[in-house]
Amino acid sequence: MKLRLESFTTQGAWYDVDKGAATCTCPAFDANLHCKHLEAVGVYKQHKATLSARPNYSQALSALVKSIRLRDIEEGAYWLTYCWGFKDKLSGSQFRTVRRLLIGSAEDGHSIAVMEKLAENFPALLNKQVEFERVMAELVRICKVPNWWNPATGGHDYIHCGMLAMRKTFYAPQSCSIGHCLNSMEQAINDQSKVAAMFWMMKADESGKGAGLHIAQHLLAIATRHHHAPAQRLMQNVYLRHAKSLSDDGNFIGQAVWLLAGGTSTVIDQIEPVTRGEVRRLIERVNDTQSYPPPEWCCDGVHCAGNDIRYAGMWDRMYAACNQFNRYQQVLPSDEWLEDQFYSLEGLRTCT
Numbered sequence: 186m187k188l189r190l191e192s193f194t195t196q197g198a199w200y201d202v203d204k205g206a207a208t209c210t211c212p213a214f215d216a217n218l219h220c221k222h223l224e225a226v227g228v229y230k231q232h233k234a235t236l237s238a239r240p241n242y243s244q245a246l247s248a249l250v251k252s253i254r255l256r257d258i259e260e261g262a263y264w265l266t267y268c269w270g271f272k273d274k275l276s277g278s279q280f281r282t283v284r285r286l287l288i289g290s291a292e293d294g295h296s297i298a299v300m301e302k303l304a305e306n307f308p309a310l311l312n313k314q315v316e317f318e319r320v321m322a323e324l325v326r327i328c329k330v331p332n333w334w335n336p337a338t339g340g341h342d343y344i345h346c347g348m349l350a351m352r353k354t355f356y357a358p359q360s361c362s363i364g365h366c367l368n369s370m371e372q373a374i375n376d377q378s379k380v381a382a383m384f385w386m387m388k389a390d391e392s393g394k395g396a397g398l399h400i401a402q403h404l405l406a407i408a409t410r411h412h413h414a415p416a417q418r419l420m421q422n423v424y425l426r427h428a429k430s431l432s433d434d435g436n437f438i439g440q441a442v443w444l445l446a447g448g449t450s451t452v453i454d455q456i457e458p459v460t461r462g463e464v465r466r467l468i469e470r471v472n473d474t475q476s477y478p479p480p481e482w483c484c485d486g487v488h489c490a491g492n493d494i495r496y497a498g499m500w501d502r503m504y505a506a507c508n509q510f511n512r513y514q515q516v517l518p519s520d521e522w523l524e525d526q527f528y529s530l531e532g533l534r535t536c537t
């Protein structure tokens with residue numbers, strides 16, 4: 186696809202972007218063979234790779250994240266087991282694995298009940314002696330509730346608003362004080378303007394280290410004043426409870442802002458039972474599996490080495506996955522990917 190994209194900084198300056206060829210006519214592309222215009226239309230700088238059956242820890246963790254995203258429990262179980270194998274070999278890996286599950290509950294799910302359960306179990310899961318079954322149970326619990334790409338959850342609106350808010354930030358590169366951002370965010374919440382509220386949350390988040398904590402405290406105060414129980418639970422019972430571990434993560438505050446500004450999800454209170462038996466069977470099956478490389482769709486080439494951008498966790502890419510669901514009523518990597526149909530340019534100043 187070829188299109189013209191207006192400069193983010195100079196009104197009236199236009200660049201020719203060719204998605205297929207991954208080229209742009211801007212000066213930055215000339216110098217680096219990559220630029221923000223390409224990223225703005227979903228073409229990210231990728232680290233291509235040949236995948237091995239013994240990937241490193243980060244690569245395996247990325248495979249776990251993608252499996253959670255697509256609700257592929259068996260694939261997720263394999264990579265969670267693989268990551269857990271680093272527990273005594275790689276310092277900090279247990280923390281990273283467990284933290285990723287907690288983040289995954291919000292990056293890939295709208296069930297606050299599931300997030301609360303994970304937040305409650307978080308300290309126990311970090312114990313060196315924890316039974317692996319307990320860790321695996323959390324993966325199963327997350328995957329039993331549908332993800333945002335299933336429109337029945339209300340998740341398409343969340344991803345859509347996030348994508349539009351992110352694109353608004355492209356055209357507003359100037360930095361603002363955190364106070365100004367938080368006031369504007371609150372105003373947008375009062376106006377029930379979801380995109381504007383998420384935009385100001387993102388601008389506030391840019392203001393540096395520790396911004397997440399400020400935003401969360403402000404959101405908790407707003408949620409309390411508005412008697413908004415879901416946002417209150419998200420901030421109080423999950424994010425602020427583990428703020429030290431989650432400080433640089435935007436998923437919990439993102440959902441709280443969206444909910445406060447009028448977003449709704451049907452799965453906020455959905456939590457399914459997970460039995461010891463099913464977890465054991467899952468672990469046994471993994472233990473009987475010969476080692477194999479992460480599937481291509483698990484490796485986006487941006488967050489880890491790989492060749493398949495489709496399920497990367499950027500707003501624009503996630504919205505494309507929503508559109509894949511709209512087409513097939515499912516999100517399966519084996520279904521044909523129609524980039525020009527699934528990838529939306531909404532919110533960008535373009536002409537073709």
Ligand SMILES: [Zn+2]
Nearest residue numbers: 209211220222
């Ligand atoms: Zn460019």
